[in-house]
Amino acid sequence: MSIRLKVTLATVAIAALAVGAVDVTTFILLSDYFDRRAAASVRQVAHTAVETLGSGHRLTLETFASSDRLVLVEVLSPKGKVLQRLGTSEAGKVLLPSDLLSHPGRARSIEVPGSRGPAFEVIAVPAKSGSVIAAVSVKNEVSTLAHLFRLNFTVGGVVLGLLAIVALVVLTRSLRPLRQIATTADAIAAGDLSARVAPAPRRSEIGRVETALNRMLAENEAAFAQRDATEERLRQFLADASHELRTPLTSIRAFSEILGDNPRLDEGERAKFLGIIVKESERLTRLINQVLDLAKIESGAAEWHSSVIDMREVLEDSATAVSQLFKERNVKLTVEVPQNVPAIVADRDRLVQVMLNLLSNAAKFCGRTPGAVTVSLAPQGEFLRVQVTDNGIGISAADQEVIFEKFRQAGDTLTGKPQGSGLGLYISRRIIEHFSGRIWVTSRPREGACFSFTLPIVRGPALVKAA
Numbered sequence: 001m002s003i004r005l006k007v008t009l010a011t012v013a014i015a016a017l018a019v020g021a022v023d024v025t026t027f028i029l030l031s032d033y034f035d036r037r038a039a040a041s042v043r044q045v046a047h048t049a050v051e052t053l054g055s056g057h058r059l060t061l062e063t064f065a066s067s068d069r070l071v072l073v074e075v076l077s078p079k080g081k082v083l084q085r086l087g088t089s090e091a092g093k094v095l096l097p098s099d100l101l102s103h104p105g106r107a108r109s110i111e112v113p114g115s116r117g118p119a120f121e122v123i124a125v126p127a128k129s130g131s132v133i134a135a136v137s138v139k140n141e142v143s144t145l146a147h148l149f150r151l152n153f154t155v156g157g158v159v160l161g162l163l164a165i166v167a168l169v170v171l172t173r174s175l176r177p178l179r180q181i182a183t184t185a186d187a188i189a190a191g192d193l194s195a196r197v198a199p200a201p202r203r204s205e206i207g208r209v210e211t212a213l214n215r216m217l218a219e220n221e222a223a224f225a226q227r228d229a230t231e232e233r234l235r236q237f238l239a240d241a242s243h244e245l246r247t248p249l250t251s252i253r254a255f256s257e258i259l260g261d262n263p264r265l266d267e268g269e270r271a272k273f274l275g276i277i278v279k280e281s282e283r284l285t286r287l288i289n290q291v292l293d294l295a296k297i298e299s300g301a302a303e304w305h306s307s308v309i310d311m312r313e314v315l316e317d318s319a320t321a322v323s324q325l326f327k328e329r330n331v332k333l334t335v336e337v338p339q340n341v342p343a344i345v346a347d348r349d350r351l352v353q354v355m356l357n358l359l360s361n362a363a364k365f366c367g368r369t370p371g372a373v374t375v376s377l378a379p380q381g382e383f384l385r386v387q388v389t390d391n392g393i394g395i396s397a398a399d400q401e402v403i404f405e406k407f408r409q410a411g412d413t414l415t416g417k418p419q420g421s422g423l424g425l426y427i428s429r430r431i432i433e434h435f436s437g438r439i440w441v442t443s444r445p446r447e448g449a450c451f452s453f454t455l456p457i458v459r460g461p462a463l464v465k466a467a
Contacts, residue, residue, distance in 0.1 A: 003178075004171040011167045012160055019156040027149060034141035038121040039107035041069050046125045046134040049073050054128050059086055069136035071120060076101075076131045083130065093119070094135045100124045101131060109138065117142040177210060184217075193221045236406075245287065248280040255280075290423040294406070297430050304434065308458060309348045311384055312337045315375055318355035322363065331363050331371035341377060342457040344384055346435045354431055354439075357424040358388040358451050365392040365449070383437070383454035390450075395443040403441070404429045428453075 064070045072087040109118035122135040187195035197210045255273040296302040326333045362373040373390045406426045432439045443449035
């Protein structure tokens, strides 16, 4: 049985009890009123008869002209003999109780065979030299009560029927959002996470429930989408990592087999192949270290040692570390830093890692001879801005959108021989963003590239001056 039918039946049942209680109460009160009225009427008739007899007059129907209920009046002697009897055509139907005279002054209702309910109200009262018995009709009152009962029953039935219809309609309209919620739940159970409940007025309880439910469904959908995206990124990460690891391993194995199969290989060729094996081994080591570093950063297990640092020292130490690489590649490195710079709070080793990555990339992609790389540092509002500018081959607009992603490099690293792991810039971005900074690149093909990042300046008067 549906909720709306249960509520409708409960409403009608409660209303029926209320209507029944009102009808019964009305019937009892009205019946009591009619009983008291009939008793007063028969007493009035008996009192009139006693007064008329006391004044020495004989009773006639005109004596009781004021009473429209009179049915019977009898005057009895002390021995119970009927001295006078007045009555209407219904007087013959009155069957007086045998003990009526034993209870003088007490009005009683009597029934007539073949009729429903009381028909007459009778009373016996003492009079001069005897007793007076009076009877009045109560058929009108009984008829009125019976008609009222039928009318209440009919009207009550109609009212309950209309109430049932109205309740069913109202409940159907009111519970429509619940059916929509049930339909939405079925759709979600079937796998449609985009299903939503139609909006309802927010002032209603159901409207607030629908709003909260839609918000929860949106959060759940976003969570599932994030989970799917995470799983997809993990699959892509494993696929890319497998490829990147396979490339140097393949080179190492191939050249090792060549050296093993050709023990009389020319010394020059042997030295060349050994050099390739060493470089690929170093590349493999860097890749493994970067993968481990990336795993720690993304899992939240990376250690961060933040302190107030001088960014000039970071730039100068990084430039010194890559000076031999720049010398071998015939690339000129220029460091431009001001005398006084604001201090920042960050992990010094992590920032050196970022700078070494940016400088190594700049040196590798300086295709011109001679190559030139410039490192500059300057305050920019509430941030400190670092720029690494080269005069290399540049980066296309399409590649600028992806080089900060995992295992992505400028150009197609899967078909050409890569010059790196494709993790350096992604790790650099995660490091800079960890310290509330931002990193980006501006470039045009064949016009060089400028990698920039900003870090927030320490609030307060902290200022690092040149020694």
